Amino acid sequence: MTPIRPGIDALEDSPILHIFREGIRVPGLIPMWAGEPDVPTPAFICDAATRALAEGRTFYSDNRGTPALRAAIAAYHRRIFGVDIHDDRIAFTFSGMNAVMQVAQAVVAPGDNAIVITPSWPNVMRALQINGAAIREVPMTHGNDGWRLNLDDVFAACDPRTRLIYIASPANPTGWMIAPDQAEALLAFCRDRNIALLADEVYHRIVYDRPAAFSFLHIARPDDPLFVVNSFSKSWAMTGWRMGWLVFPAGCTAAFEKLIQFNTSGGLEFMQAAGIVALEQGEDFVAGFVAHCRAGRDIVSQRLASMKRVRAIPPQGAFYVMFEVDGMTDSFAFCRRAVREAGIGMAPGTSFGRGAETMVRLCYAKSPALLHTAMDRLEQFVAGYEEAA
Ligand SMILES: Cc1ncc(COP(=O)(O)O)c(C=O)c1O
Numbered sequence: 001m002t003p004i005r006p007g008i009d010a011l012e013d014s015p016i017l018h019i020f021r022e023g024i025r026v027p028g029l030i031p032m033w034a035g036e037p038d039v040p041t042p043a044f045i046c047d048a049a050t051r052a053l054a055e056g057r058t059f060y061s062d063n064r065g066t067p068a069l070r071a072a073i074a075a076y077h078r079r080i081f082g083v084d085i086h087d088d089r090i091a092f093t094f095s096g097m098n099a100v101m102q103v104a105q106a107v108v109a110p111g112d113n114a115i116v117i118t119p120s121w122p123n124v125m126r127a128l129q130i131n132g133a134a135i136r137e138v139p140m141t142h143g144n145d146g147w148r149l150n151l152d153d154v155f156a157a158c159d160p161r162t163r164l165i166y167i168a169s170p171a172n173p174t175g176w177m178i179a180p181d182q183a184e185a186l187l188a189f190c191r192d193r194n195i196a197l198l199a200d201e202v203y204h205r206i207v208y209d210r211p212a213a214f215s216f217l218h219i220a221r222p223d224d225p226l227f228v229v230n231s232f233s234k235s236w237a238m239t240g241w242r243m244g245w246l247v248f249p250a251g252c253t254a255a256f257e258k259l260i261q262f263n264t265s266g267g268l269e270f271m272q273a274a275g276i277v278a279l280e281q282g283e284d285f286v287a288g289f290v291a292h293c294r295a296g297r298d299i300v301s302q303r304l305a306s307m308k309r310v311r312a313i314p315p316q317g318a319f320y321v322m323f324e325v326d327g328m329t330d331s332f333a334f335c336r337r338a339v340r341e342a343g344i345g346m347a348p349g350t351s352f353g354r355g356a357e358t359m360v361r362l363c364y365a366k367s368p369a370l371l372h373t374a375m376d377r378l379e380q381f382v383a384g385y386e387e388a389a
Pocket residue numbers: 035095096097098121168171172200202230231232233239242243244
């Protein structure tokens with residue numbers, strides 16, 4: 001018996017973690033399981049942190065982030081999305097994950113339920129569960145051409161105890177992006193019912209046919225119950241820095257100042273200095289990084305399309321693709337064997353809730369040579385794959 005409360009021990013461990021623990025022991029394994037590029041943070045961002053450290057900027061900073069970083073975030077929203085966000089609605093957070101956790105703390109309580117559109121990044125479900133919400137998964141469907149969200153399914157899953165709806169666009173793991181008319185309808189529903197809409201836009205720059213993905217901020221009013229989570233991790237190759245930001249509704253400033261104070265007491269100033277440089281001077285890097293991802297997407301899409309028994313669902317954004325294999329129903333067993341027998345690390349669809357149980361996700365934000373080797377290994381592995389009876 002430990003002193004840990006029952007809900008914590010009961011949290012589901014990610015199947016990806018099991019695959020990862022086995023995989024790190026395999027020499028020469030090609031890791032495509034996590035949402036992380038093989039590119040390090042660019043030097044101009046690292047240099048800004050080093051400079052700030054050398055200047056002695058190691059003190060506590062404002063709970064919602066330094067005024068300079070908040071101003072840079074507001075300017076970024078004006079430039080990229082064409083929207084004005086008042087400083088009172090912006091907070092720096094210790095990663096996108098931490099932003100999600102703080103929204104969960106702010107909104108849900110035991111006895112509430114929260115809608116999660118799946119397949120989904122699993123951490124958000126756990127953050128909501130830790131705060132007492134029951135999760136109602138609403139699975140998307142897919143055809144050969146892509147993923148589809150039926151909003152009537154979302155609306156039908158809500159009841160008076162529904163406090164929050166989570167949606168990611170571009171989405172992990174599917175790469176799906178919401179169309180503006182669906183976003184309008186979903187936001188209007190949340191506005192009418194006073195349900196918090198948690199919009200996860202951390203992949204907003206990892207898109208291939210426009211400068212940035214459509215944002216809920218394009219259509220929202222300041223007092224809508226909309227929380228937009230963002231992150232430095234993906235667009236600027238800063239996964240290890242644990243830096244993100246949150247835009248919350250007008251009138252919630254005091255609540256988030258308290259939550260941040262009691263969670264993290266604000267972020268490191270020298271990291272925030274690097275964040276400003278990423279936002280203000282990062283456009284060339286973002287363009288190059290998106291080109292890197294596009295090359296990876298094209299290689300993986302072509303190679304998967306040419307493999308017998310494999311059917312990939314075309315992604316629109318983010319840096320993942322999901323695929324099915326004829327005769328494979330147990331994605332966890334498939335990924336485990338792929339680690340041991342083929343030296344490739346992929347994420348089983350069982351990690352992402354309902355709708356992708358028999359699928360596999362891989363991250364293609366990797367160099368072309370590595371992806372070709374991975375696809376050679378996958379092709380051979382799939383050709384000989386037989387599911388245990
Ligand atoms: C959809 C989604 N949201 C949020 C995050 C969190 O990003 P971070 O905590 O690195 O900022 C991730 C990370 O994989 C993600 O896939």
